[in-house]
């Protein structure tokens with residue numbers, strides 16, 4: 254049976270994990286946090302946690318004037334969740350009582366239920382009027398600073414507006430599929446954007462495997478690589494398989510490698526649902542061997558291009574693990590290059606906004622490998638605008654692009670050719 258307090262209590266726990274333990278929501282979900290919840294409470298807990306994180310800066314501004322000192326993290330998170338609910342139209346009585354009940358059951362901080370009651374009553378009175386006037390939340394400085402340096406202050410504000418707005422649902426169709434029943438907008442790059450999608454598995458064509466979820470930006474690396482029927486393609490870091498499915502649907506013989514068994518089983522499920530085929534290898538990209546017509550490397554990265562869908566990321570992380578990722582990307586790019594046949598091509602991409610994980614990696618590789626060249630012309634597929642092409646010849650995509658259409662993920666990609 255559904256229980257709205259169970260969903261709220263779980264949302265507070267998720268906020269504690271992100272803000273207190275530096276864990277990502279996806280890690281919490283994979284750890285089974287939601288397993289005991291009814292399906293509707295599961296969706297509600299996820300939505301409440303995500304909305305609170307998206308609005309964290311605003312909730313803290315509203316709360317600041319009602320708090321003399323900062324309460325323990327879990328009490329603060331209950332106040333933040335209550336504030337976001339109250340300021341987004343939640344019924345005052347229900348929200349205040351629920352948050353008081355949650356805090357009163359806390360082993361160590363139960364006595365702070367009076368504080369929660371008093372503060373949230375004040376928020377219920379003044380918060381909603383103030384809410385609309387608050388600025389769009391900014392990224393924390395550890396990430397904001399390098400992004401302003403890379404793209405400028407105005408672009409940063411555009412990206413923050415896109416993060417705040419969240420992401421629509423984009424899908425990629427099998428070549429022969431008719432998606433008209435989805436009533437989506439066909440984007441200039443060919444993806445279909447569905448607005449106000451609720452339960453994905455209930456949408457027309459999902460069960461039949463006619464399409465899969467894939468952000469419009471994430472669909473471009475495989476489009477640009479443009480694999481041909483019969484070509485043997487290696488995809489490194491492939492799961493959960495959006496790009497694998499694009500290339501298999503184009504008729505290529507795809508070998509997909511990923512180190513995560515869990516994520517590979519999702520790739521297998523995706524292939525089964527769509528009726529597509531690929532050879533799957535659970536293993537380390539750096540240990541793969543062979544020679545391929547084309548290689549696609551979607552390297553592990555900071556994922557800073559996906560903040561619209563993952564508002565927890567800038568709050569759980571502090572950038573301290575990015576150096577190791579940048580090093581790993583360089584190793585993977587160099588190894589992937591050894592697997593490309595003479596005359597073949599490599600698509601290098603990351604869902605990052607940081608030039609260190611995109612432009613700089615490719616500049617270094619072009620310096621290191623004399624037989625490597627970058628193909629600017631190959632980037633000119635439908636919908637790609639000329640000013641998205643960067644100085645070294647890669648494609649830089651940002652969440653503030655297509656503002657009138659609802660944005661896109663941040664991504665970087667480069668098409669690298671090996672001389673014959």
Ligand SMILES: C[S@@+](CC[C@H](N)C(=O)[O-])C[C@H]1O[C@@H](n2cnc3c(N)ncnc32)[C@H](O)[C@@H]1O
Nearest residue numbers: 490491492493494495496511512513537538551
């Ligand atoms: C950006 S995601 C890939 C997304 C995927 N290409 C898609 O389009 O659905 C990066 C992936 O790299 C995988 N990974 C990380 N380290 C790896 C390694 N050493 N070898 C192979 N895969 C690795 C992760 O498990 C993760 O699935």
